[in-house]
Each structure stands twice: as C-alpha cells, then as structure tokens.
Amino acid sequence: MLQFRRITTSKRFIPQIDGLRFVAIGSVVLFHLYATLERGALPEPLAFNTDLAKRGVELFFAISGFILGVPFACRYLLNAPKVNLKQYFLRRLTRLEPPYFISLFVCAALQMAWSHRSAGDIAPHLLASFAYLHNVIYGAFPGAVNTVAWSLEIEVQFYILVPVLTMLFAISRPQIRRGIILGLMLCAGLLSNPLYPTLHLHASILYYLAFFLAGFLVCDLYLTRKEWKPSFAWDALALCGWPLVWVLGRNVGHVVLPFVIVLLYISAFRGRISSAVFGNRIITDIGGMCYSIYLFHSLILYGVKHFTAPLHIGQNFWLYFGLQAALSLPIVLLLCGAFFLLIERPCMDRDWPRKLWSFSQSLRLTATNEQPAHLRD
Numbered sequence: 001m002l003q004f005r006r007i008t009t010s011k012r013f014i015p016q017i018d019g020l021r022f023v024a025i026g027s028v029v030l031f032h033l034y035a036t037l038e039r040g041a042l043p044e045p046l047a048f049n050t051d052l053a054k055r056g057v058e059l060f061f062a063i064s065g066f067i068l069g070v071p072f073a074c075r076y077l078l079n080a081p082k083v084n085l086k087q088y089f090l091r092r093l094t095r096l097e098p099p100y101f102i103s104l105f106v107c108a109a110l111q112m113a114w115s116h117r118s119a120g121d122i123a124p125h126l127l128a129s130f131a132y133l134h135n136v137i138y139g140a141f142p143g144a145v146n147t148v149a150w151s152l153e154i155e156v157q158f159y160i161l162v163p164v165l166t167m168l169f170a171i172s173r174p175q176i177r178r179g180i181i182l183g184l185m186l187c188a189g190l191l192s193n194p195l196y197p198t199l200h201l202h203a204s205i206l207y208y209l210a211f212f213l214a215g216f217l218v219c220d221l222y223l224t225r226k227e228w229k230p231s232f233a234w235d236a237l238a239l240c241g242w243p244l245v246w247v248l249g250r251n252v253g254h255v256v257l258p259f260v261i262v263l264l265y266i267s268a269f270r271g272r273i274s275s276a277v278f279g280n281r282i283i284t285d286i287g288g289m290c291y292s293i294y295l296f297h298s299l300i301l302y303g304v305k306h307f308t309a310p311l312h313i314g315q316n317f318w319l320y321f322g323l324q325a326a327l328s329l330p331i332v333l334l335l336c337g338a339f340f341l342l343i344e345r346p347c348m349d350r351d352w353p354r355k356l357w358s359f360s361q362s363l364r365l366t367a368t369n370e371q372p373a374h375l376r377d
Contacts, residue, residue, distance in 0.1 A: 004285040004340070007348035012070075016268045019278025020063055022287030027056030027246070028148075029297050029332065033325060036305045041312045042320045055245055057151050060290075061208045062261045064155060065215020066222070072166035073219050085163060092159050094353055096291075099344045100152065103295040104129055107146045110299065132156045148298050157205045158212055168216065174224065181217050182259075185210045189255035214258040218265045234271035238264060286333070289340035296339060297332050304328040 006018065038044060071088075074080035108126055111117045125143045128134040132153040140150035158165075168184075171177035188210040241264050248257055268278045277283070286293075308327045312320040346352055 006288040015279040015284045018284035018287035021290045022283045024056045024059035025290035025293050032298050036301045040309045042317045045317050058211045061211040062215040065212040066219045068162045069216045069219040073169045076169035077223050098347050104145050185213045185258050193254050210258040214262050217262050228270050230272040234267040235273045238267040238274045292336045292340040292344045296336050300332050
C-alpha cells in the first residue's frame with residue numbers, strides 16, 4: 001500500500017499542521033491556475049492581483065516558524081536536550097536539496113527544449129539558484145529557472161537565522177516573552193509595509209518576518225498548553241477569519257494578517273470541527289507533500305494549459321475556471337504525488353545518505369562476488 005504520510009525527524013506528527021499546509025499550497029496552486037488562464041478562452045473578471053499571490057506564501061512562512069521553532073522552543077520551555085546545530089543544518093540539506101536540485105534540472109531542461117533557451121543563458125541563473133542567491137543577484141523572476149523558488153530562497157535565510165531568533169524562547173516569563181514576540185510582529189509589519197512598491201514580489205526576509213514570528217507565537221502557545229478543550233467558539237472564529245486571509249488589502253492587511261493567522265492556526269487545534277477537518281487523513285496527506293507540489297505545480301499547470309485552455313462550457317469564467325481545475329489538478333496531484341513517493345519522502349528519512357551508501361556498497365560487493373575468481377584477482 002502506498003504510504004503518503006510524511007516521515008518526521010522527531011517522530012512527533014502534528015496532523016493539523018499538514019492540514020494547514022494543505023490550505024497554503026491550495027491557495028498557491030489555485031492562484032497560479034488563475035494566472036495560467038490570463039490568456040485563456042474567456043477573459044478573467046478580476047485583475048491579476050499580486051496580493052493574493054503571496055497569501056499562500058505568508059501562510060507557509062507562519063507554518064515554517066512553528067515547525068522550525070519547535071525543537072529550539074522545547075529546549076527552553078520544556079527542558080529538552082539542546083539542539084545539535086550541525087545536525088540541524090545537515091538535516092535541512094539532506095531533506096530539501098535533492099528535490100530542489102532535481103526540480104532545477106527538470107525546469108532547465110524543459111526551458112532549453114521548449115523555449116530554445118541556450119545553455120549559456122541559463123547556466124548563470126542555474127548556478128545562482130543552486131546557491132539560493134537568484135533573488136539577490138537577478139531578482140525573483142528575470143531569467144529564473146524555477147519561477148516559484150524565490151520564496152524558498154527566503155525560507156533558507158530563515159533557516160540560518162532560526163538559532164538566533166529562537167533565543168526569544170529563553171525569556172522565562174510567558175507574558176513578557178509573548179509580548180515581545182507580538183511587538184516584533186507589529187514592528188516588522190509596519191517597517192516592511194513601505195517595501196511593497198520597491199521589492200519585486202517582496203523577495204525580502206523582512207517582508208515576511210512578522211509571519212514567521214506568528215509561527216513562533218503559535219509554537220509557544222502550543223508547547224506550553226496545559227489543556228486545550230475543543231470549542232465551537234474557535235470554529236466560529238475560523239469561519240469568520242479564514243476569508244480575511246484573501247480579503248484583507250495591501251497596507252493594513254499586511255500588518256494585521258500575521259495576528260489573524262495566529263488565531264486561525266490556534267483554531268485549527270482548538271475548534272471541534274476545525275481540528276477534525278485539518279486532521280483529516282486525505283487533507284494531511286496532500287498537505288504533507290506540499291513541497292513536491294510547490295516545486296512542480298506551476299510547470300505542470302502551464303503544460304496542461306496548452307491542451308485544455310480552449311475547452312469551456314458557456315461564457316461564465318468561473319465555470320471555465322472550475323473545468324480547468326477539474327482537468328489540471330488531478331494531473332498535478334498524480335505527478336507530484338509520484339515525485340513525493342520516489343524522491344521527497346525517502347529524503348525525509350534523516351539516515352537516507354547512510355542507507356544509500358550502504359546499499360551502493362552492498363551492490364558493489366555483490367557484483368564483485370559474482371565475477372569469476374580469475375577476474376576478481
């Protein structure tokens with residue numbers, strides 16, 4: 001039987017987090033589907049809005065703040081063993097690098113084949129992407145090999161800063177600690193808001209710092225909880241709050257949204273209905289393979305569009321959008337699910353480099369022993 005559940009390093013599986021990943025990646029994929037139909041059979045009723053494009057990204061950074069904060073917060077708040085920084089960074093490399101590098105090679109090969117892009121043109125961008133420096137050197141999009149990887153580069157910057165940022169959890173008094181995190185969220189939102197018109201797709205760690213800290217706050221509340229009784233009141237808050245993620249506008253919305261996300265993520269744990277929905281096995285399995293979907297969904301959507309874009313029923317755009325979603329999303333899940341099972345999930349096993357080396361050595365020994373004696377000599 002195919003196993004889609006993620007492999008976790010700490011053996012601590014939190015289903016609601018993967019349920020939240022489902023919402024985040026769903027937001028990203030649906031927006032990019034909308035973007036692929038910009039020149040489709042029917043005109044789009046709404047302008048291409050980059051605010052909506054980054055809402056899924058903002059949800060993801062809050063999740064990253066939670067996940068990356070947990071082991072460090074456990075040390076300070078629950079007297080857990082100190083985090084081994086060497087293992088921490090090695091784990092980031094072995095977990096993320098193989099799928100990412102494969103996606104870059106696939107995207108580069110397809111651009112050279114379909115768009116007739118020369119190797120000389122693509123090589124500098126490929127090397128910059130390998131080093132997570134494409135945003136810094138070229139900007140987010142110009143010449144990008146994998147156009148969605150700009151946010152991964154910011155994520156890597158957060159990985160590097162996490163050991164320093166998580167010193168916030170060393171503040172022993174909860175009220176002061178949480179007050180400082182809230183204050184930093186507000187300051188980061190206010191200071192980064194003017195960056196909107198000057199940064200291409202806001203490829204800046206400062207622009208997303210408030211969302212990352214929102215994940216820290218949820219992590220703090222989650223780890224120090226004594227008894228979170230499920231309540232329909234949290235479900236009501238979720239019902240009213242989730243639309244705000246995509247409705248809030250640019251200026252005030254950028255400052256307010258991190259605080260809204262904190263409440264929504266807590267409701268995923270504390271709501272009677274929300275916790276069941278976000279813990280649903282199908283939702284968590286899809287959310288758990290969000291990295292594979294993230295790396296390849298845009299490429300698949302644009303490929304499928306060449307065959308399906310002319311198909312529509314009537315003249316209603318949203319019926320057209322629904323039809324395109326029904327045709328393209330199963331292909332995204334099928335192909336990304338296969339990549340997840342073959343590449344990403346094995347890389348979730350922290351010991352995969354050692355196991356791969358042992359396997360290659362056993363193959364070499366087997367091949368040697370099968371040779372005739374005079375050849376072995």
